[in-house]
Amino acid sequence: MTKYMKQPKRKIFTMPPRKPIYEGKAKQLFEGPEAGTLIQHFKDDATAFNNLKKGTINGKGVVNNRISEYLMVRLQEIGIPTHFIKSLNMREQLIKAVQIVPIEVIVRNYAAGSFAKRFGVKEGKALGHPLIEYCYKNDPLGDPFITEEHAFAFGWASPTEIDEIRMYAFRINDFLSGLFMGIGIRLVDFKLEFGRLLENDREQIVLADEISPDTCRLWDAKTGHKLDKDRFRQDLGGVEDAYREVARRLGVLSQEAENGSYVIQVNTKPAKTKAAKKKKK
Ligand code: ADP
Ligand code: AIR
Numbered sequence: 002m003t004k005y006m007k008q009p010k011r012k013i014f015t016m017p018p019r020k021p022i023y024e025g026k027a028k029q030l031f032e033g034p035e036a037g038t039l040i041q042h043f044k045d046d047a048t049a050f051n052n053l054k055k056g057t058i059n060g061k062g063v064v065n066n067r068i069s070e071y072l073m074v075r076l077q078e079i080g081i082p083t084h085f086i087k088s089l090n091m092r093e094q095l096i097k098a099v100q101i102v103p104i105e106v107i108v109r110n111y112a113a114g115s116f117a118k119r120f121g122v123k124e125g126k127a128l129g130h131p132l133i134e135y136c137y138k139n140d141p142l143g144d145p146f147i148t149e150e151h152a153f154a155f156g157w158a159s160p161t162e163i164d165e166i167r168m169y170a171f172r173i174n175d176f177l178s179g180l181f182m183g184i185g186i187r188l189v190d191f192k193l194e195f196g197r198l199l200e201n202d203r204e205q206i207v208l209a210d211e212i213s214p215d216t217c218r219l220w221d222a223k224t225g226h227k228l229d230k231d232r233f234r235q236d237l238g239g240v241e242d243a244y245r246e247v248a249r250r251l252g253v254l255s256q257e258a259e260n261g262s263y264v265i266q267v268n269t270k271p272a273k274t275k276a277a278k279k280k281k282k
């Protein structure tokens with residue numbers, strides 16, 4: 002007789018009501034508990050090629066939330082200011098609300114993706130020097146590549162801000178390349194977003210958004226096996242496993258998340274005030 006296999010007990014967490022602020026392709030933003038804060042909720046939704054391809058990567062939100070939290074904290078430790086405040090649950094983190102600079106900052110160490118295509122070079126070719134490219138963050142236009150001059154001309158960022166962003170981007174690249182190499186992963190390229198934070202009458206550039214297998218190309222250092230969103234973009238299979246593998250090597254995945262026994266229900270209904278409840282009666 003086959004023995005009945007005991008299923009892991011599912012824990013269901015119902016979140017308190019909160020006000021939705023923005024629904025993006027991979028994340029949702031809710032109003033935070035204090036002024037100037039937001040709750041960043043990581044979804045399992047995946048898109049590629051600026052929304053042309055859509056799908057779901059089971060458990061991605063949990064994994065990306067944890068990976069991004071871990072990397073932001075490590076970057077804060079080396080003096081990179083970030084929007085991250087604290088972890089809330091498996092899919093959500095409390096962040097400082099910033100005014101996003103509408104520029105995607107791409108750092109490349111090896112040729113891959115659109116770069117390999119544009120320059121007709123083989124994927125994996127090492128670049129002589131880490132390279133920064135900028136795109137205007139605009140889905141309908143397909144995030145066109147821009148130079149710093151476009152940013153100044155359109156007023157998207159000032160020369161001082163771009164200097165700061167470039168300096169942070171290179172420091173982040175140095176640090177993350179080493180961190181990933183330590184767990185046998187090659188950091189091929191990645192995308193960063195920065196924002197302006199007004200605190201104590203001072204405007205500051207801080208790292209925002211996320212750093213995860215959605216926003217980085219990560220290859221196993223020995224085998225070259227892809228551990229990032231390219232598995233989804235190129236229909237390579239093993240997408241969930243790849244994301245989990247990165248989290249596992251970073252040591253940020255709990256057993257509960259690994260066996261899928263953790264469910265979060267999001268409640269977006271406005272809280273019923275005492276007055277509203279009385280009125281109903
Ligand atoms: P998209 O908007 O490209 O579909 P996401 O689904 O990742 O992307 O949505 C998250 C949105 O939140 C992005 O537009 C990003 O620029 C924005 N964002 C990230 N961090 C912050 C922050 N600290 N304050 C305000 N907006 C942020
Ligand atoms: N990226 C760019 N826009 C969105 C994302 N996530 C990231 C990719 C890749 C890097 O930026 O995930 O790591 C360069 O992308 P591409 O397509 O220009 O080669």
Ligand code: ASP
Pocket residue numbers: 026047048049050051052053215230234
């Ligand atoms: N993040 C962009 C999109 O959702 C680009 C990409 O990742 O390919 O379409």
